[in-house]
Amino acid sequence: MARTDTHIHNRIRTLRFHHGEMTQQELADEVGVTRQTVNAVEGGKYAPSLEVAFRIAAVFDVPLEEVFQYEPES
């Protein structure tokens, strides 16, 4: 089984930092997922569903594309 890092990059760590050093647990509680899922998304190990992606963006009050960026394989 190959390593499955996604091609979706994110700025969640930076956005958490700029939101008063919000913890992964606090973000997870607001989004409605586990802390481990936030950790996996942040580390590029899991591409969340569209709904969870929108919920994350809503927590930071920014558009979706400010949180997630897609970089296709060249």
Added chain:
Amino acid sequence: MSISQRSISQSKPPRSNSPHRTGFVMNASFEEKSVWIQLISLLVGLGLYSVVAGSMLYSGINVLVAFVGPFVAAVLLIVAVNVGGHMAVAIASRPDGRDERDRLISWRAESNSSWILAVGILTAITCMIVSVGEVWVAHLLLLSLFIAEITKDIVKLVYYRRGI
């Protein structure tokens, strides 16, 4: 301390807290710990049953009823390890429920391992057609179920650790 009370003392955000920099047990979700417990209980219960059943088959016991006792004992052992393990984990850490990632990992692991049971069933049917003894057919089915469950748990753990 609330979020607004914290001061931002650094201009750049620190690196993400990855699983490699924190304790493995502390970092694992309740669902992942549950998979570990299931895997250990299966290895212990059916492993011990395999040793007992193997020695019985080796000594020439070919009556299916003789294997019922060890099998029931193995199932009870699996249940006991599962219940005890889950209780210990629930006491040690807050159960955080399943989310979409847990469900996706579960579906993919099921999809990647279900063929093993299918192959076992088809092989067992073939064995019945060619009149292989019922003890062997039953254990072939049990073995395929055992390997399918172990594979499912291992695939889940790989997805949890390496990403999906």
